[in-house]
Amino acid sequence: MSDFNGEFWTVYISVITVASVLACTVLLWTLSTKRVTAGRTADVTGHVWDEDLEEYNNPLPRWWIWLFYLTIAFGVAYLVLYPGLGSFPGLLKWSSRGEYEAEQAKARETYQPLYARYAAMSIPDVARDSQAREMGQRLFLNYCAQCHASDARGGKGFPDLTDQDWLYGGDPETIVATITNGRKAMMPAWGKIVGDEGTRNLAHYVISLSGGAHDELRAAYGKELFAANCVACHGPEGKGNPVLGAANLTDKIWLYGGSSTALVETIGKGRNGVMPAWGEFLGPDKVHIVAAYVYGLSHPAGGQ
Amino acid sequence: MVKMQAHVKLTPVPAPEAMEQALYEVRKKIYPRAVHGAFAAWRWIFVLLTQLVFYGGPWLTWNARQAVLFDLAARKFYIFGLVFWPQDIVYLTVLLVICAYSLFLFTAVAGRLWCGYACPQTVYTEIFMWIERKVEGDRLARMKLDKQPLSARKFSLKGVKHGLWIALALWTGFTFVGFFTPIHTLGNEVLNLSTGPWESFWMLFYGFATYGNAGWMREQVCKYMCPYARFQSVMFDPDTLIITYDRERGEPRGTRARSADHKSKGLGDCVDCGICVQVCPTGIDIRNGLQYECIGCAACIDGCDQVMDKMGYPKGLIRYSTENALKNHLPTQGTLKRIFRPRVLIYSAILWAIIISTLVTLYRRVPLKVDVIRDRGNVMRDAEDADVQNVYRLQIMNTQEIERDMRISVSGLDGIEIEGVSRPIRVAPASSLMVPVRVEAPRASGNKGSNRILFTVEATDPAHPDSAPLKVEEKASFVIH
Numbered sequence: 001m002s003d004f005n006g007e008f009w010t011v012y013i014s015v016i017t018v019a020s021v022l023a024c025t026v027l028l029w030t031l032s033t034k035r036v037t038a039g040r041t042a043d044v045t046g047h048v049w050d051e052d053l054e055e056y057n058n059p060l061p062r063w064w065i066w067l068f069y070l071t072i073a074f075g076v077a078y079l080v081l082y083p084g085l086g087s088f089p090g091l092l093k094w095s096s097r098g099e100y101e102a103e104q105a106k107a108r109e110t111y112q113p114l115y116a117r118y119a120a121m122s123i124p125d126v127a128r129d130s131q132a133r134e135m136g137q138r139l140f141l142n143y144c145a146q147c148h149a150s151d152a153r154g155g156k157g158f159p160d161l162t163d164q165d166w167l168y169g170g171d172p173e174t175i176v177a178t179i180t181n182g183r184k185a186m187m188p189a190w191g192k193i194v195g196d197e198g199t200r201n202l203a204h205y206v207i208s209l210s211g212g213a214h215d216e217l218r219a220a221y222g223k224e225l226f227a228a229n230c231v232a233c234h235g236p237e238g239k240g241n242p243v244l245g246a247a248n249l250t251d252k253i254w255l256y257g258g259s260s261t262a263l264v265e266t267i268g269k270g271r272n273g274v275m276p277a278w279g280e281f282l283g284p285d286k287v288h289i290v291a292a293y294v295y296g297l298s299h300p301a302g303g304q
Numbered sequence: 305m306v307k308m309q310a311h312v313k314l315t316p317v318p319a320p321e322a323m324e325q326a327l328y329e330v331r332k333k334i335y336p337r338a339v340h341g342a343f344a345a346w347r348w349i350f351v352l353l354t355q356l357v358f359y360g361g362p363w364l365t366w367n368a369r370q371a372v373l374f375d376l377a378a379r380k381f382y383i384f385g386l387v388f389w390p391q392d393i394v395y396l397t398v399l400l401v402i403c404a405y406s407l408f409l410f411t412a413v414a415g416r417l418w419c420g421y422a423c424p425q426t427v428y429t430e431i432f433m434w435i436e437r438k439v440e441g442d443r444l445a446r447m448k449l450d451k452q453p454l455s456a457r458k459f460s461l462k463g464v465k466h467g468l469w470i471a472l473a474l475w476t477g478f479t480f481v482g483f484f485t486p487i488h489t490l491g492n493e494v495l496n497l498s499t500g501p502w503e504s505f506w507m508l509f510y511g512f513a514t515y516g517n518a519g520w521m522r523e524q525v526c527k528y529m530c531p532y533a534r535f536q537s538v539m540f541d542p543d544t545l546i547i548t549y550d551r552e553r554g555e556p557r558g559t560r561a562r563s564a565d566h567k568s569k570g571l572g573d574c575v576d577c578g579i580c581v582q583v584c585p586t587g588i589d590i591r592n593g594l595q596y597e598c599i600g601c602a603a604c605i606d607g608c609d610q611v612m613d614k615m616g617y618p619k620g621l622i623r624y625s626t627e628n629a630l631k632n633h634l635p636t637q638g639t640l641k642r643i644f645r646p647r648v649l650i651y652s653a654i655l656w657a658i659i660i661s662t663l664v665t666l667y668r669r670v671p672l673k674v675d676v677i678r679d680r681g682n683v684m685r686d687a688e689d690a691d692v693q694n695v696y697r698l699q700i701m702n703t704q705e706i707e708r709d710m711r712i713s714v715s716g717l718d719g720i721e722i723e724g725v726s727r728p729i730r731v732a733p734a735s736s737l738m739v740p741v742r743v744e745a746p747r748a749s750g751n752k753g754s755n756r757i758l759f760t761v762e763a764t765d766p767a768h769p770d771s772a773p774l775k776v777e778e779k780a781s782f783v784i785h
Contacts, residue, residue, distance in 0.1 A: 063530065141697070141738065146681040149695045150740035151724065155682035257686070 010086025017085055021075055091132055116283035118292070123172035126289060127296030136293025139286055143278065152297050157273060162297045165253045169242040170298060175291045180284075182277030185245050189224045190229060191268030198225050203263035210252045214260075274281050333450070334587040336433065337443035337579070341606025344422075351430050359475075362482035367705055374484050380734065385412040386666075387703050387734055390621060391673060398662050405658065409651040413643055414545040415626065416536060416600035418481040425525050426599065428476075428518035429585065443582060469519045470511075477511030521585040526599050533596050542627040543642040547602055549580075549591040549622045550630065557591075562615060573621050577611055579726055580604035580622055590622055672708070673701040674761045676780040684783045690747045692784050693723070700729070700761060701736040708763040708774075712741060716757035718781060720745035730766070747784055754781040
């Protein structure tokens with residue numbers, strides 16, 4: 001776009017605009033009187049229809065031409081007051097950006113008291129407020145549902161927010177922190193380190209942790225590999241670690257699927273989940289309400 | 305096609321000597337003379353009817369709200385029991401189509417009926433001219449008054465006239481805005497001088513337009529601004545009823561004593577009194593034939609009939625007739641029979657078809673609208689026991705003014721069901737609600753890829769649980785992979 005911000009284009013546009021206005025005025029001026037020879041009636045345009053139907057060049061009423069001049073005056077005034085001549089901003093300094101900001105400021109003024117009231121309440125209290133839940137749902141549907149789905153139950157790679165299983169913890173403060181700053185999950189790829197067989201064995205051991213159908217022998221080999229490589233994050237019992245965002249592997253809840261194929265892929269290639277940071281975009285007040293909505297999803301009793 | 309004899313009388317007066325002539329003609333003020341008669345009575349009936357609807361309309365109440373209210377801010381149009389939402393825009397289109405076809409039909413049958421009897425420009429001009437006559441007197445009195453120098457009497461007469469005009473115009477502007485803002489609220493705001501900027505603008509603008517158009521512009525609107533005048537000729541045919549002067553019967557015109565036997569003197573029935581010209585609101589002489597300025601108001605018919613009565617001649621020297629009837633001397637019966645010609649019959653058939661189908665759809669309209677929006681991020685997900693879940697948002701619009709309980713169900717695959725919505729959802733009167741819906745079906749119940757399913761929303765009236773529910777079905781796709 002910067003190609004069109006140069007001095008040349010400003011002059012180009014201004015010249016065309018001003019010349020057009022002038023041309024209209026001159027045209028109108030020169031056409032407003034005409035010469036009629038003595039004894040003649042009005043001219044005929046030369047158009048004849050249906051044998052004898054002629055068109056006369058009859059005069060228009062005087063007020064009509066004044067209306068034309070009025071529109072020209074309006075156009076000139078408009079160009080002086082509003083942007084229209086290249087980069088000249090107009091005397092009123094109007095801009096669409098300015099209007100947008102003014103509307104935002106007005107909206108902030110209207111809604112700020114409402115947000116302020118909820119901001120002063122604790123998150124569990126906000127979650128119990130039906131109006132706040134409605135506001136929260138609307139915000140959630142706008143900003144969060146693309147990944148976490150409209151019913152907040154997530155999908156492959158996107159956590160279900162309605163259960164009690166939390167990667168980073170589900171207390172109000174942590175939810176606010178997660179929404180505000182986002183999260184970057186990093187499960188390293190182990191395929192090259194433990195090899196294909198090792199990956200498969202690990203997968204069977206992980207399935208065994210939550211009591212799924214597995215190969216005993218592979219699980220036994222996998223257990224050793226797990227102790228050597230995975231406990232640092234997922235803990236000796238595979239219960240995970242919310243500080244690191246390491247998943248609990250014993251609860252049958254799988255972010256990327258719990259089949260052996262899916263687990264082989266997870267372990268072999270690793271996973272990199274990203275939750276974007278919303279703090280700057282939404283601001284603390286909206287984050288507070290969305291957090292309360294999310295908190296309320298897994299604490300339905302809190303809503304009673 | 306009827307030829308409009310535009311070349312007969314429209315030529316300006318020849319310039320006496322070579323001069324710079326203003327191209328833009330100064331308006332010659334027209335002083336229409338009051339006229340009484342059958343057609344004038346018809347016009348007054350239409351004036352009263354249309355103004356009763358216009359001025360009275362916003363004051364009617366229905367369901368504890370204004371009966372006719374076009375609430376632009378809330379994007380809802382209330383017309384008695386009906387509430388129209390933006391989705392109902394098709395009805396506005398249909399209304400415009402009906403108006404257009406009616407215009408074609410009426411014009412083909414009897415020319416500019418709309419202009420002569422129902423057009424707001426005619427109607428308000430008629431009212432304003434009535435006020436003018438009551439204050440300043442009829443044609444001659446007004447002409448005399450305008451020629452006088454300004455005196456206290458002239459000043460007060462003009463002042464009273466314009467005062468009344470402006471008062472009526474402002475009331476018209478107020479009523480107009482009253483169709484868009486509840487008129488009782490608006491009335492209070494006007495009394496407290498606290499109307500909003502847009503309301504004030506439109507009241508003043510509409511008032512100013514009424515005052516300007518009906519008080520000052522009058523026939524100039526019809527002659528120079530209205531496009532209808534320009535294309536009426538293509539909507540006429542030789543069997544269209546038009547206001548015509550019977551040249552054969554009238555000519556040669558001339559003055560004569562009432563007792564004289566004009567036929568022996570070689571005169572026609574036209575006594576050349578000029579009444580038909582004096583009463584014409586657009587200032588034409590109908591004896592020159594049909595002209596584009598003729599708005600079909602029939603004032604000249606009423607005027608001429610009165611004179612014919614006085615003279616003891618039969619009425620109808622100027623009358624509604626057709627080009628064919630005049631040329632071929634058709635009897636009235638024959639003229640009327642020609643109304644039923646293919647063009648008119650086709651117009652009528654189409655018009656009735658549109659009106660009837662519109663009424664049927666209006667009657668069968670389900671006041672409940674449902675939009676199904678699939679979740680885009682998560683196309684599908686696995687649930688337990690080899691089930692598949694898809695998530696949708698249902699936008700449910702309760703377009704009626706009563707509370708509704710909505711029950712949502714889904715069909716189309718074996719074992720398909722909605723999860724998590726057990727209770728009926730209550731939707732407030734005339735409002736909409738976005739409901740996230742999770743649908744689950746066994747993986748084996750459908751094909752890989754997209755499967756057609758059907759959402760059914762049934763709305764019951766909680767106040768009358770036994771009444772038949774409203775039902776809307778919406779198609780959607782359920783993805784399995």
